[in-house]
Amino acid sequence: MSAIVVEVLAVLAGLGGLAFVFRAFAARTRPGVRLTQDANRRRIDRTATLTCPIHGLQAEESLVRLPDGSTLCASCYREAVHDQLPS
Numbered sequence: 001m002s003a004i005v006v007e008v009l010a011v012l013a014g015l016g017g018l019a020f021v022f023r024a025f026a027a028r029t030r031p032g033v034r035l036t037q038d039a040n041r042r043r044i045d046r047t048a049t050l051t052c053p054i055h056g057l058q059a060e061e062s063l064v065r066l067p068d069g070s071t072l073c074a075s076c077y078r079e080a081v082h083d084q085l086p087s
């Protein structure tokens with residue numbers, strides 16, 4: 001029983017060490033900084049895609065996909081297509 005606990009702790013320590021090395025790599029090396037900057041760009045682009053200029057940030061599941069492939073906030077779709085004000 002204690003051998004299993006020791007093995008689990010060893011695995012968790014190993015994973016923690018890998019995470020530490022990865023974070024140090026991401027923060028202190030040029031490729032790591034580039035990866036972080038790419039991730040920042042993707043996160044900002046994703047947030048901008050999900051943000052309606054009128055109604056603000058929307059959940060991805062609540063967006064409406066138009067036939068041309070673009071997305072629209074559900075409230076704007078309701079207003080534009082069905083001429084109803086959001087409740």
Ligand SMILES: [Zn+2]
Pocket residue numbers: 052053054055056073074075076077
């Ligand atoms: Zn909207």
